[in-house]
Amino acid sequence: MIHTTHTLRVRYAETDPMKYVYYGHYATYLEVARVELFRTLGIPYDDIEKQGIWLPVSEFSIKYLKPARYDQNLEIHTFIKKIPGVRIEFEYEIYNDSKEKITEAKTTLFFLDSQKNKVVKCPDFLMNLILKNWQD
Template identity: 30%
Template sequence: MLEHEIELEIPFHDVDVMHVAWHGHYVKYLEIARCALLESIHYNCDEMERTGYVWPVIELNIRYAKPLRFKQKIRILAKMVEWENRLKISYTLFDSKSGQRLTKAYTVQVAVDAENGEMLFASPQILFDKLGATQ
């Protein structure tokens, strides 16, 4: 299973008057982790497009267990858990200092042919090549 971890600090502009990160900003944090994971296999958005595919997110699930607070340093562990027919990435957010789990989430993406806009029912070979896997 491919995984990648990043660390972020919760900025002031993402929090409310109680110094808690607004729930909508979590999607941004997941996106940063997802991009870092895909960059680690050299299959970022530019590379996807260059090879003729776009990968829209079609599903997002977030389980908010503990709030993220202003200036809190967090670690986000992104794991690619499915890739044969769709790209499913799971995320776990931890407090960097204590290691406490704060949030769990996942996203699902599908490959779409950039030229004709048709969704593929199996991931394209380029993804398997980037993963060093066989289809």
């Protein structure tokens, strides 16, 4: 398993009139956490794309347990719990300032050869980083 944590502060522009985070912003929060996970593995997301691999999202699910609010620091825990094949699955838990879990989510992305526009297996350069950082 791979696990990383990323912290971000909720900005006013991301909230609705109740000062709750507007639901559409959670997808962005998860993307930020995913990109930071790759950086933690040793590869910036841009370098994955420069090597000809795109990672489109094919599935997204989310469960809101409590609202995130303006100016809270959120901790986003991101997990890879399965070795990827042609797909890579991420699981997320978001916690508020009080360390209460407020959101659970999952995304599935697939590896796409950007030149051929074909689905491919996880490329070796990325698989090697995943395996190097894998913890039981």
